[in-house]
Amino acid sequence: MSRATVELPAGVRAFLARPDTATLTTLRADGTPHVTPVRFTYDAGAGLARVTTRAAAGKARNVAAGGPAARVALCQADGFRWVTLEGRATVTDDPERLAEAVRRYTARYRAAPPAPPDLVVIEIAVDRVLSLNL
Template sequence: MNAPAAALSPRVAAFLAEPYVATLTTLRPDGSPHVVAVRFTWDAAAGLARVLTVATTRKARNLLARPGGRAALCQVDGYRWVTLEGSAMVSDDPPRVAEAVRRYTERYFSPPPAPPGRVVLEIAVHRLTQLNI
């Protein structure tokens, strides 16, 4: 089951709404971690974190190689941090990509780049950890 919005304290929800970047961790085919900085959005009602990218990136290829594989996003500001973990999928479905673009534009106050081959990584969050929030 995805992390319900009710499970978040108002402070955590406010922190996840701030326009920070996060690190995204996925696993390479050999099992080693791949960590990159990304912009993302958090949909508390759906329990989904979304990352826009291109299908040929290492992060997308890692998830395509392991459908339903695990991923983690960690947003940090000084000594405050929240990590969202869950199973992830890659989608090129136009309505899903459009929803990710809409949420990104709202959170970061400008639209994301629109490269060819754009996809959305959706993480169904099952675990949330935090510090100093």
């Protein structure tokens, strides 16, 4: 599947490569925001941000309940520097996609993510990037 990708300036790409945490904002069924700290990876070539989590986690349930229209925001901040990645999100337990998410997470954070039996990956097809001071 071909996906249009958002071109990121070098400073933004470097910032997103740091082993920092971010906040992921999903929407609950009643429309209120659910914000959680997460570790994530960004694949510029595919235009995908990935967050591994449990299928039972609120963030995964919120994305799944939103169907194909589910949108999320992922924001990494350091003082007055920040990047927000926005886009449509899906949840999958596909073994190949999980393996890719785990591989990228391990490379970024130098440790494998937790591996609960209900591990899934939230994939965000990034279509909007906002940043400040990068």
